[in-house]
Structures are given as structure tokens and as C-alpha cells.
Amino acid sequence: MSSTAVTPGPSPADAPVDFRSDTSMERILQEISPVGYRLEAMDSKIMDLSAHSKSIRADIAGFQDKTTQLDHRLTTVESRIVTLPDIDPELQFL
Incomplete structure (x- = not known):
């Protein structure tokens, strides 16, 4: 029994982006969304630090x-x- 290595094909995330396509925009928004949440969290922490300062x-x-x-x-x-x-x-020690 011989084993052969399976090479995966290209990931959908690696596909070229067509900005005119709705699915491409959805994919871009999905990729950007976590960054936006992290920026909001960092902004909140900065505001907390500013108040503490x-x-x-x-x-x-x-x-x-x-x-x-x-x-x-x-x-x-x-x-x-x-x-x-x-x-x-003389009075000092009294």
C-alpha cells in the first residue's frame, strides 16, 4: 500500500478580488470586520487610560x-x- 501526498488547491481567500462583485465585497467586509472590532476595543482602552490619566x-x-x-x-x-x-x-533642667 503506497501513500500519495495530497496537495491542496488554492484557497478561496487567495483568489483574485473582483471589487465589482457582491461576493468579493462581502469577503472584504468579513476580512476587515475583525480589524474594526480590534480597533474599537483599542479605542475603548485608550479612552479608559485617558480617564485614568x-x-x-x-x-x-x-x-x-x-x-x-x-x-x-x-x-x-x-x-x-x-x-x-x-x-x-539654670532653668533648663527644672
């Missing part, structure tokens, strides 16, 4: 405001420490 920027701005407020408070405390009178060394 805006949220992060708002958080950073809030942290910067808090840091500025803390810096002002620290400056105020430092200036008060500098203006405190010196403690008499």
Missing part, C-alpha cells in the same frame, strides 16, 4: 497643593522657633 493628574495636583500647605506650615513653625527667647541655662 486625568484622575492621576488630579491626584498629583492635590498632593502638590498639600505639599505646598505643609511647606508653609513648616516655614511658620520654623519662624516661631527662631523667635523664641533663649532659655536660661
Whole structure:
């Protein structure tokens, strides 16, 4: 019993495209459709990332405001420490 290799013929997807034919347009749309879905999914992810990025920027701005407020408070405390009178060394250990 001998075996012979079967070679497949050309695939319908490899056939030349006649753009005037309805079946060719259907085939083109079928091939493009998954790409369109992937583009929509990527666009959705980009929009989600953009919203997340805006949220992060708002958080950073809030942290910067808090840091500025803390810096002002620290400056105020430092200036008060500098203006405190010196403690008499004899009273220091009481």
C-alpha cells in the first residue's frame, strides 16, 4: 500500500478580488470586520487610560497643593522657633 501526498488547491481567500462583485465585497467586509472590532476595543482602552490619566493628574495636583500647605506650615513653625527667647541655662533642667 503506497501513500500519495495530497496537495491542496488554492484557497478561496487567495483568489483574485473582483471589487465589482457582491461576493468579493462581502469577503472584504468579513476580512476587515475583525480589524474594526480590534480597533474599537483599542479605542475603548485608550479612552479608559485617558480617564485614568486625568484622575492621576488630579491626584498629583492635590498632593502638590498639600505639599505646598505643609511647606508653609513648616516655614511658620520654623519662624516661631527662631523667635523664641533663649532659655536660661539654670532653668533648663527644672
